Amino acid sequence: MRGCARYLVCCLLLLSTLWPAQPVRARHAMVVSREGHATDAGVAILRAGGNAVDAAVAVGFALAVTHPQAGNIGGGGFMLIRFSDGRTTFLDFRERAPLAAAADMYLDATGKPTESSQFGYRASGVPGSVSGFELAHRRYGSLKWPRLLAPAIRLAREGFPVSYDLARSLRSSTALARDAESRRVFQRDGRFYEAGEVMRQPELAAALARIASVGSRDFYTGETARLLVKAQREHGGLITRDDLAGYQAVERTPLVGTYKSYRLITAPPPSSGGVGLLEMLGVLDGSGYEREGAGSAASIHFVAETMRRFYADRARYLGDPDFTHVPVAGLISERYTAGLRRLIDPERATPSDQVAAGRPEGNESDQTTHYSIVDANGNAVAVTYTLNGSYGSGVTVPGAGFLLNNEMDDFTVAPGVPNMFGLVQGEVNRIAPRKRPLSSMTPTIVLREGKFYSVLGSPGGSRIITTVLQVFLDMADFSMGLQDAVNWPRFHHQWKPDVLRMETGFSPDTIKLLRARGHEVETVGSIGEVSAIAREGEWLAGAADPRTAGKASGY
Numbered sequence: 269m270r271g272c273a274r275y276l277v278c279c280l281l282l283l284s285t286l287w288p289a290q291p292v293r294a295r296h297a298m299v300v301s302r303e304g305h306a307t308d309a310g311v312a313i314l315r316a317g318g319n320a321v322d323a324a325v326a327v328g329f330a331l332a333v334t335h336p337q338a339g340n341i342g343g344g345g346f347m348l349i350r351f352s353d354g355r356t357t358f359l360d361f362r363e364r365a366p367l368a369a370a371a372d373m374y375l376d377a378t379g380k381p382t383e384s385s386q387f388g389y390r391a392s393g394v395p396g397s398v399s400g401f402e403l404a405h406r407r408y409g410s411l412k413w414p415r416l417l418a419p420a421i422r423l424a425r426e427g428f429p430v431s432y433d434l435a436r437s438l439r440s441s442t443a444l445a446r447d448a449e450s451r452r453v454f455q456r457d458g459r460f461y462e463a464g465e466v467m468r469q470p471e472l473a474a475a476l477a478r479i480a481s482v483g484s485r486d487f488y489t490g491e492t493a494r495l496l497v498k499a500q501r502e503h504g505g506l507i508t509r510d511d512l513a514g515y516q517a518v519e520r521t522p523l524v525g526t527y528k529s530y531r532l533i534t535a536p537p538p539s540s541g542g543v544g545l546l547e548m549l550g551v552l553d554g555s556g557y558e559r560e561g562a563g564s565a566a567s568i569h570f571v572a573e574t575m576r577r578f579y580a581d582r583a584r585y586l587g588d589p590d591f592t593h594v595p596v597a598g599l600i601s602e603r604y605t606a607g608l609r610r611l612i613d614p615e616r617a618t619p620s621d622q623v624a625a626g627r628p629e630g631n632e633s634d635q636t637t638h639y640s641i642v643d644a645n646g647n648a649v650a651v652t653y654t655l656n657g658s659y660g661s662g663v664t665v666p667g668a669g670f671l672l673n674n675e676m677d678d679f680t681v682a683p684g685v686p687n688m689f690g691l692v693q694g695e696v697n698r699i700a701p702r703k704r705p706l707s708s709m710t711p712t713i714v715l716r717e718g719k720f721y722s723v724l725g726s727p728g729g730s731r732i733i734t735t736v737l738q739v740f741l742d743m744a745d746f747s748m749g750l751q752d753a754v755n756w757p758r759f760h761h762q763w764k765p766d767v768l769r770m771e772t773g774f775s776p777d778t779i780k781l782l783r784a785r786g787h788e789v790e791t792v793g794s795i796g797e798v799s800a801i802a803r804e805g806e807w808l809a810g811a812a813d814p815r816t817a818g819k820a821s822g823y
């Protein structure tokens with residue numbers, strides 16, 4: 269049986285070696301995003317002489333129009349930048365809890381969680397995207413600000429043909445269907461837009477035009493702020509003028525770690541993504557897990573056991589660093605990760621109930637979207653931003669045409685109670701005024717022998733970290749080209765629930781072998797949606813994920 273599974277995996281690997289899936293290739297610059305018009309907007313900015321940060325801002329605003337599932341001005345996210353001279357930085361524009369937020373705000377009188385952390389006006393944190401894009405442009409952009417919003421304004425004002433993918437997603441959204449203003453904006457003649465129909469968003473175009481003309485001031489203290497606060501007041505939301513006026517994106521130092529000959533630059537807290545990536549790589553480094561080959565039951569087992577242990581630590585230790593001490597150095601240290609490695613039985617799954625968080629030193633969506641950009645000077649930008657769930661809270665701000673996030677659900681609504689991603693979280697991530705909910709977003713840039721090698725990231729809630737981990741491992745340990753690594757089937761374990769989720773594409777024999785090792789295996793549709801770029805000699809390779817309708821384009 270084991271031999272048979274190994275044979276199948278070898279055949280798959282052999283095929284991928286003989287006929288590697290082809291990425292898009294370009295000599296100078298590349299943009300990969302989840303939606304074609306947004307990718308084109310980024311490429312146009314680069315061709316006009318803009319740098320990767322300019323293009324990232326333009327793509328971010330364009331996605332707010334053409335990819336309303338996750339593209340946004342009503343949400344938040346992270347931007348990781350590596351300049352061609354080696355400097356790096358990380359912009360944190362994560363949402364923050366409103367001043368009136370409280371730890372038990374989503375519990376009913378009997379102490380049970382309500383759905384209001386996921387749907388409606390009370391689900392939203394104070395949005396950060398507009399502040400983040402403005403900060404990025406002010407510090408690192410080169411073109412004029414209005415130029416960066418022009419493609420988004422045009423797409424909103426003149427409209428764009430709805431894709432098959434967007435039409436299907438609009439139809440299936442319960443969040444949108446519950447809100448009268450969202451139905452007015454995203455429906456025509458009483459039904460959601462269908463593929464091929466042109467969707468215009470005049471109120472959103474007007475809001476974007478105001479932001480183009482006066483900057484983030486409009487969003488946080490001007491007309492857009494007025495519309496947002498009015499809607500919040502009328503519908504029982506918590507966000508006030510003071511919340512908006514007090515919001516400011518911040519710059520942080522990225523996390524950096526090594527794996528074999530690679531150096532990874534990634535997201536610090538309030539994301540758990542970078543810590544997770546580096547902690548798991550620390551456990552895998554030197555374990556020899558890769559010997560049995562990609563897709564083998566033995567390698568999947570070892571990686572899944574590694575994932576299980578990180579997510580136990582995530583629940584115990586990770587939260588907003590402005591509110592809690594996060595033992596980052598301890599969690600990613602060689603000594604700590606070597607200790608975790610020793611706890612893994614290579615033959616048997618450890619039930620999650622027997623796995624508790626470790627003791628590191630120093631301690632005392634679905635849906636999100638990611639895009640990657642490299643410009644002609646070699647600057648690389650990775651942006652992951654989000655409304656949290658698909659279409660966020662489902663609420664569109666009347667008169668301003670944009671959707672609000674439901675990021676408050678990323679907090680621990682009640683310890684031990686799973687959130688929308690089934691994540692069980694801990695005390696350190698409880699709600700408090702002005703606190704940022706813990707994220708899993710993992711924008712990452714990889715160097716090899718000191719030179720730019722790849723930029724990647726993904727949506728997917730708790731699955732983001734394990735998606736980025738696997739695409740990197742497929743390239744680093746299994747010699748896959750970029751597109752093969754992005755295409756390759758993925759799996760995910762998050763400690764609780766104690767389930768190994770596997771995409772279709774693994775052989776039934778492999779699944780049988782994993783069950784024999786004690787894993788509860790569940791087959792799922794898809795895990796993550798990667799947008800990645802890699803350097804291939806003189807060329808840039810861009811890979812959109814075949815699980816989505818993304819687009820890579822360059823010149």
Ligand code: GLY
Nearest residue numbers: 656707708709729
């Ligand atoms: N809202 C998904 C995340 O930040 O992890």
